[in-house]
Amino acid sequence: MSRSKVNITSSKPVTEAADHAAVDTPESLAVQNGSGDSRRKELWSLLGDLPWAHRPAAPRLLRTEKHDGYTLERLLLDLNGEEDVPAVLLIPEKRQVRAPGMLYIHSHGGMYDLGKEQLLAGVPVQPAYAPVLAEKGIVTLAIDSWCFGERERVEEGLTGEEDTFKGMLWKGQVLFGMMMFDEFRALDFLASRPEVDAQRLGAFGMSMGATKAWWLAALDPRVSVCMDVCCLTDFEELIRADGLKGHGMYYFVPRLLQHFQTAEINELILPRPHLSVNGRSDPLTPPAGVEKVRDYLLPLYRKLGREQDCEIGLYDCDHVELPAMRERILEWMDHYLVEPRA
Numbered sequence: 001m002s003r004s005k006v007n008i009t010s011s012k013p014v015t016e017a018a019d020h021a022a023v024d025t026p027e028s029l030a031v032q033n034g035s036g037d038s039r040r041k042e043l044w045s046l047l048g049d050l051p052w053a054h055r056p057a058a059p060r061l062l063r064t065e066k067h068d069g070y071t072l073e074r075l076l077l078d079l080n081g082e083e084d085v086p087a088v089l090l091i092p093e094k095r096q097v098r099a100p101g102m103l104y105i106h107s108h109g110g111m112y113d114l115g116k117e118q119l120l121a122g123v124p125v126q127p128a129y130a131p132v133l134a135e136k137g138i139v140t141l142a143i144d145s146w147c148f149g150e151r152e153r154v155e156e157g158l159t160g161e162e163d164t165f166k167g168m169l170w171k172g173q174v175l176f177g178m179m180m181f182d183e184f185r186a187l188d189f190l191a192s193r194p195e196v197d198a199q200r201l202g203a204f205g206m207s208m209g210a211t212k213a214w215w216l217a218a219l220d221p222r223v224s225v226c227m228d229v230c231c232l233t234d235f236e237e238l239i240r241a242d243g244l245k246g247h248g249m250y251y252f253v254p255r256l257l258q259h260f261q262t263a264e265i266n267e268l269i270l271p272r273p274h275l276s277v278n279g280r281s282d283p284l285t286p287p288a289g290v291e292k293v294r295d296y297l298l299p300l301y302r303k304l305g306r307e308q309d310c311e312i313g314l315y316d317c318d319h320v321e322l323p324a325m326r327e328r329i330l331e332w333m334d335h336y337l338v339e340p341r342a
Contacts, residue, residue, distance in 0.1 A: 037268070039264075040218070040268055042260075043268065044219060046174075046253055046254070046255060046256055046260075047174050047177025047178075047180060047181070047253065048168070048172055048174030048177040048254075049171070049173050050173075050177055050181045051080050051081045054080060054081035056077070056078040056081075057078040059076065059077050059078070060077075061074075062076060067134075069094070069134040070090050070091055070130070070134035071091045071093070072089070072090055072120075073088065073089040074087075075087045075088070075089060077185075079185035079186060085143050085151070086115075086143070086144045086149060086150040087142065087144070087186065087189075088116050088120070088142050089139070089190075090119070090133060090139065091195055092133070092134045092138065092139065093134075094137055095138075096197070099138065099139045099195055100196075100200040100201070100202065100337035100338060101138070101140070101141070101191065101193070101196040101200065101201045101202070102138045102139070102140040102141070102201075102202045102203075102337070103140075103186060103190055103201070103204070103216070104119045104142040104204055104205065105142070105145075105183060105204065105205030105210075105212045106118040106205065107126070107209050108148075108208035108248050108250070109123065109125075109208075111148075112149075112157025112158070112160065113148075113157070115145065115148035115149020115150065115151070117149065119140065125206075125319060126206050126229070126321040127321075129204075136333060136337075136338050137338065138202075138337060138338065141189065143182060143183070145182065146178055146179050146182070147160050147161045147164055147250075161175075161249050165249045169254075174254060175249065175250050176251065176253050177253070179212065179250060180215055180216060183203075183212055183216050187203075199224065200337050201224050202224065202225045202227065202336070202337050203226050204226075204227045205229070206228075206229035206230055206321060207229070207284070208250065209228075209229075209231075210229050210230060210276075211228070211231045211232075213226055213228045214228050214232060214265070214266055214269065214274070215265065217268075217272065218265045218269050221272075223269075225272060225274070225275075225332065226273070226274045227275045227276075227329055227333070228277075229276075229277055229321050229325060230284065230319050230320070231285060232262065232266075232285060232312065233262065233278070233285040233293065234293055235289075236261065237289030237292060238285075238286060240286070240288075241283070241288075243283055243284060243286060262293050263293045263296035267296070267297065270297075270301065270304065271304045272309070273336045274297075274309070274311075275311050276290075277321075277325040278290050278312075278315070279316075279318050279320065280316055281316070281317060281318045282319045283318075283319075284319055291314070293312060297312065313328070
């Protein structure tokens with residue numbers, strides 16, 4: 001594997017965060033949450049050989065930037081033991097003493113050179129979230145995913161993604177599994193920050209970031225609210241709609257359909273709040289598949305008296321975040337993350 005392209009010669013360890021020798025595993029999280037959920041462990045088991053034995057070194061602060069309403073820390077995180085992970089941490093000027101935390105997960109869209117910078121720059125289908133999150137006082141972390149941003153393998157990004165996928169399979173790894181492992185460990189870091197209330201952690205993303213957000217919420221009970229945009233649909237309905245070609249190589253997990261359908265993965269998020277907004281004309285999310293997931297999950301939330309905590313909506317659009325979608329997302333952020341809890 002190639003190393004990250006970031007030069008760390010002038011960096012220094014971040015001393016504010018907690019000791020990263022004590023990291024979470026599926027087993028330790030089960031103990032913390034009083035449940036050894038066998039289905040969650042089963043889901044983790046499909047993600048290939050993961051570097052659970054690796055104990056991360058201290059994060060390294062590369063530089064600090066001053067922006068309107070927030071400070072941005074550019075960091076290098078040791079998450080997986082194979083290559084360093086460039087990250088940005090947005091720290092709002094105005095925030096609660098223990099502020100809510102958000103893991104912002106970037107899109108794919110063939111934008112291999114963008115990665116975590118999507119948080120700051122936005123994309124044509126989704127304006128930047130950095131100013132909004134800063135205004136709401138949400139401490140936000142975004143990392144470059146495997147093959148993206150400063151971790152882009154080669155000039156031709158698609159080739160880099162495909163070669164990485166193939167090389168990992170030879171070693172018993174799964175690209176999506178290694179991606180999810182990085183997000184899982186990134187949540188460790190976010191939760192450890194002294195600015196952050198570890199009981200209020202959100203996962204949010206669009207497209208690839210949406211898929212990773214609901215997977216992470218299913219895999220990790222520490223995610224207190226999941227919000228995803230334009231990438232939730234039933235896998236079998238996606239196959240019927242001839243939609244597999246619209247998704248990148250990263251999306252495909254060996255043997256997944258022998259164990260889980262989309263709704264069954266999302267069932268592991270219960271009873272935590274989950275908002276999903278999708279386009280009715282989006283080929284990546286056939287509406288029949290969105291409705292199938294919704295119709296499976298809503299009765300489960302209703303049975304728990306938590307129907308209001310699950311919203312899976314279809315909007316009249318393609319693969320884009322409409323203003324109405326953003327308005328709903330921001331309402332959920334306010335209600336489930338920003339408002340202090342008793």
